[in-house]
Amino acid sequence: MDQDFKSRLIAAMADAIIAHAEELTALDSAIGDGDHGLNMKRGFEAVLADASNITAKPLPDALKAIGMTLVMKVGGASGPLYGTLAMGLGKALPTEPSVADAAGALGRAIEDVKARGKSEAGQKTMLDVLVPVQVAFAAGGEDIATRLPAVAAEAADATIPMKAVRGRASFLGERSIGHMDPGARSSSLLVQAICSVFDEA
Amino acid sequence: MDQDFKSRLIAAMADAIIAHAEELTALDSAIGDGDHGLNMKRGFEAVLADASNITAKPLPDALKAIGMTLVMKVGGASGPLYGTLAMGLGKALPTEPSVADAAGALGRAIEDVKARGKSEAGQKTMLDVLVPVQVAFAAGGEDIATRLPAVAAEAADATIPMKAVRGRASFLGERSIGHMDPGARSSSLLVQAICSVFDEA
Amino acid sequence: MKKLINAVDDVLTESLQGFAAVHGDIVALGEDNKFVRRRNLKPGKVALISGGGSGHEPLHAGFVGLGMLDAACPGQVFTSPTPDQMLAAAQAADTGAGALFIVKNYEGDVMNFAMAAEMMETKVATVITDDDVAVETSTYSTGRRGVAGTLVVEKMLGAAAEQGRDLSALRALGDDVNKRTRSMGVALTSCTVPAAGKPTFALGEDEMEMGVGIHGEPGRRRVKLASADAIAEEMMGAILTDLAAKPGTPCLLLVNGFGATPAMELYVMANAARRILEGRGFTIARGLVGSYVTSLDMAGCSLTVTALDDTTLALWDAPVHTAALRWGC
Amino acid sequence: MKKLINAVDDVLTESLQGFAAVHGDIVALGEDNKFVRRRNLKPGKVALISGGGSGHEPLHAGFVGLGMLDAACPGQVFTSPTPDQMLAAAQAADTGAGALFIVKNYEGDVMNFAMAAEMMETKVATVITDDDVAVETSTYSTGRRGVAGTLVVEKMLGAAAEQGRDLSALRALGDDVNKRTRSMGVALTSCTVPAAGKPTFALGEDEMEMGVGIHGEPGRRRVKLASADAIAEEMMGAILTDLAAKPGTPCLLLVNGFGATPAMELYVMANAARRILEGRGFTIARGLVGSYVTSLDMAGCSLTVTALDDTTLALWDAPVHTAALRWGC
């Protein structure tokens, strides 16, 4: 993967998060503490600021560097979780991965996230987007980069009727029902951003 | 002065203050600390509660008792001042005063108030009602009890354009201009209440 | 009106009862709640008695205890207490060396304490605090208000009284500390007097009241909301001009919250005030940040500067053990 | 949004700088504001390190000092600090006996402290506080939130660490104190996160949020504004049911303001809580009333009860010298 492509991936992710920061914060205000957008924005601004260093590295190291930056800059619950995801991908991916490599690596990175969060899909968290996206990705097929954003968006929507049992929203019990999980939304935004870059390619 | 007449005087004063407590507080909110109505109400409620004891005393002692009750219950600036006024009247009045006695006693009681407040008429305080009322009272003439309320009301109105140099309103300097002084208003209400009882008699 | 209270008429009583219950090791409540007294008096020491309208908590009851006040008389909310309260407090706290009244300069307070002093048969003297530079004075007017600087006067007098100074020495010291002390405040919101049920004044979403008093009295002027730095600049400018202390003078800086302003903002203001003081060549020898002289639930703060010398610095550092201020013991 | 601040992005830094300047005798600020450290460490003592999102001041930095914390890591407002902060704090505060992390039970905090613990090469243990009974727990959920009871855990652990207890004894003690401690809160208004610029939630003029968290998270239910007595009854009911302590047990009562509630109201609540506790046969051995674990400018308060025994009572009474709590020295 060349440096320019990595740059475009980082820019797309950062742009998506920054553009939707207020929306993410508003979602988090409803069932959390109203900082998810601010947290993610701070993290991806830091990644963006360090982009030339990061993209100079081979893909696995670049991902580990992104993960470390997210851990050190995002804070909150999403920092360690997205950081773990990125670092997990970095550990599992070869320098020039195939689609199958990527799907497998995502699966392993998601396991790391579950271990870090003591969580599973179905608990109204980012995992409710990450897991179905990984499943669809692993199933593969034509135009996968074109189809995944819809899978992610639907999965994020599907968190609305869920009752949270992880994350801050879990303190609300029944009252968490009826709102989209902010982390599910940010995951969906990131999937969309990444896919758009692959789509253009 | 018989006990019933003293009772009616107390009731008239207390009723007037209690009925206008919110108005007095609103005036004090504009250029003071918003408690004049509450203070006066608390004081006159205490006088009312003790009315049977008070009215059993001869006039001078009844006035001293009212003054002591006001001092101990009103608090703020108006407590010592109205208390001093009533105690001053009690000291200066004979048991069965003539109109001339009354005007003279009021004059001496007002001097006590000035000494207590280190103040003079013209400083946007209750004295701007008490002083002209005493002057008109001392001048005497027909239907004095019918004419004094208008003197008092006009005098209270005349405090509106004044700049305060005594009382809490003085901290405002120029900004005290354009509002009626709350103590001037309560004095005018008391004059009106007292005169109405004499008028009926 | 949103307040954690029961009936409006019971706020003061219940608050005092809660206070006395929680701080029963330090204070005792007088009959009819007329005063809050130091539990263990020190015989032979001049009794320091303060008081004023309620709604400024922890002032004054929170400053009763070793090294500060011997008694505090709580008036109704924002209303001076009455002479019977001061008489009862003096009777309870005076162990023979006389009583010193510490009174904030409001005519109500001054007159009520004066009446009490006239009625007393034992030795009494009075110190009046008037540290608020927001009020532009003239020789004809009532003068300035006593505000947060009163805390400094009470602390230093408390230490001196504990050391055994006599009544006239304490009165002179009180006047000296008051002269060394200047304050100014700003409000971002009004306060709401419980009995009134609605805000005392109305401020727009983008307005503040510069030079506000501690009862929500209007101040110098109503202005557009400004940054912490700009606010501190105006307040410190007025304070330092009036104080006219020599650069290099060690200062005590008190950043005082009005009741609804959290510590995070007070420390932002402390930082702003510090930069200004240091920029003008003053040293911050001591600092105190917190909500000590409040106006019910008003948002905003005041800044107070006391120009210290060796004596006043030592008095500030002396042990104090009250509900709201405690150090050295 | 009405706040005494400069630029939104500078609030945290400036507040920390103001704090460090005013309390320079007690604390020092770490590089890049990663942590606030006790100025004079005690060699051989286990280092107590806490931290969490900012906006709860004086928690935690205000509790750094003799007899309490050795370091506190401030996160962004309401956002857990990051592992580099805890690593830096541990490096600065650990004098060889290891570090104990005191963490409020939020997944963000727990995970960030866990990552730091995994990265550390020196001895480390963790105590998690979860005193908030407003959250109805189940075995599947994240459990309860850590709220104002964290102060009690930090104070008692601080005293025990000062006395030389080792890391595993301190961890066990921390768990014990946490189990003895229950809290619940109520909000009368929302708070406003500076970077968000508007209130986190909206409450009607006649509504309150019963069981609110310390970040303005919704609580058990939104209800009509009630009297102090009724509020205290519901909160103490939930606390005492859950605590299940024997009548007669001596208790510590903490009445904690959320930032915009003045002392007068807190003491009304203290009085209400006291009557309920005493009515149920408990003794209030110690009380603390003030704004210690806040939610920026939220109005409201929490009640905390700790069931004491001789050990925990002595640990509470032991000397402490921090910016926000000080006694015995």
Ligand SMILES: Nc1ncnc2c1ncn2[C@@H]1O[C@H](COP(=O)(O)OP(=O)(O)O)[C@@H](O)[C@H]1O
């Ligand atoms: N244990 C967990 N497992 C997986 N995802 C989680 C977990 N806890 C929280 N999250 C995700 O993190 C999001 C919240 O992130 P953020 O608001 O940045 O942190 P915080 O909750 O600490 O304020 C949630 O919406 C949820 O998707």
Ligand SMILES: Nc1ncnc2c1ncn2[C@@H]1O[C@H](COP(=O)(O)OP(=O)(O)O)[C@@H](O)[C@H]1O
């Ligand atoms: N020095 C004074 N001399 C005469 N009247 C005064 C003086 N100071 C205050 N007053 C009167 O008292 C009134 C205010 O009374 P009140 O509100 O009850 O007391 P406070 O100002 O202490 O709150 C003023 O409106 C004014 O008429």
Ligand SMILES: [Mg+2]
């Ligand atoms: Mg959040």
Ligand SMILES: [Mg+2]
């Ligand atoms: Mg008034």
Ligand SMILES: [Mg+2]
């Ligand atoms: Mg008043």
Ligand SMILES: [Mg+2]
């Ligand atoms: Mg958060």
